[in-house]
Amino acid sequence: MTEKCFTRMGQIGIAVRDIDRAGTVCKKYGMGPMRSFISTEKSVQNGELYGKKVDSIRFGTLMYEIDGVTFELLQPLENTVWSEFIKNQGEGVCDIMFTPTERYYEVLKERGIEEIMKFTLYNHKFSEDDIFTQVMRMHDTRKDLGFNIFTWDQTEEAKKRVYPRDHMATGAYVQLEDGTEPHLQKPMYLRMEKILVVVENLTETMAAYEAYGFGPFTEIEEKEGLYRKACFTQNSDGSDVVFEIIQPLDDESGYAKYLAKYGRGVYNILFEQNPEYNNVIQTMTQEV
Structure with a gap:
């Protein structure tokens, strides 16, 4: 099996037009407690977009955890990939954050994948000899995987930080809820x-995933005339998550219509429902 590029999945990045509306929708489903990252000249520095330096990168956020995975709603304000995503695709899952190994950066070079956004977070001085900075990078892996990958440089200084404790301590975040809210x-x-990720060619996409060390895949399952699909399991800080890669074979299914309109991408996210609710499982991305 190919050497893995990641040790864990940590975050789902969802591009939204209106952060307040998106937050209200999430609260309807009991998602939270919410916190917000405040992007300022101090908290976000050294911005680059599509390989070119920019004066500033600004975005609004709301974030919360579900079983060890952070969900981050992102409203683009200035010089971000998320604004281009919304313009071309609409609201939805733009990127997934993984903790990278050195092999990841080798694979990016081998496959000719470009860095499309970069910035430095925090620049916070805990003491004279303890300054917390974290370099964030987003790569254009959608052509391979159906979503962009977001990572941070695995420096010794960054590795010693405890998330979210140390990040909150920088003052760049505001805790909006304490968990006692009704x-x-x-x-x-x-x-x-x-x-669920919809793609044009399942076999080629599986090979791309395997190049990044994802897998092992299940056997390909085909529902005649409708779709072909295969799955693998990804670890997180909570329960494992299944990635299901789907190639539609028809023209009328939701999968096919999504692919025709937007191209490959994250079609849906499925959640385990609280058994206290009787209605069927719904998906966050339908409303957010």
Whole structure:
């Protein structure tokens, strides 16, 4: 099996037009407690977009955890990949964050994948000899995987930080909820079960995933005339998550229409529903 490029999956990045509306929708499902990252000249520095330096990168955020995975709603404000994503695709999952190994950067070079956004976070001085900075990088892996990959440089200084404790301590975040709010007492969803990615060619996409060390895949399953699919399991800080890669074979299914309109991408996220609810499982990306 190919050497793995990642040790864990940590975050789902969802591009939205209106952060307040998106947050309201999430609260309806009991998602939270919410916190927000405040992008300023101090907290976000050294920005680059598509390989070119920019004066500033600004975005609004709301984030929360579900079973060890952070979900981050991102409203682009100035010089971001998320604005281009919304323009071309609409709202939805733009990127997934993984903790990278050195092999990841080798694979990027081998496959000719470009860095499309970069910036430095925090620049916070805990003491004279302890300054917390974290270099964030997004790569254009959608052509391979159906989503962009977001990572941070695995420096010794960054590795010693405890998330989210040390990140909150920089003052760049605002804790908006403390967990006692009524809407958080009975969340509708308990964990993320599956991420569905729609692609044009399943066999070629599986080979691309395997080049990044994802897998092993299940055997290809085909439903005649409708789709071909294969799955693998990815670890996180909580429960494992299944990635299901789907190639539609028809022209009328939701998969096929999505692919025709937007190209390859994250079609849906499925959650384990709280058994206290009787309605069927819904998906966050339909409303957010």
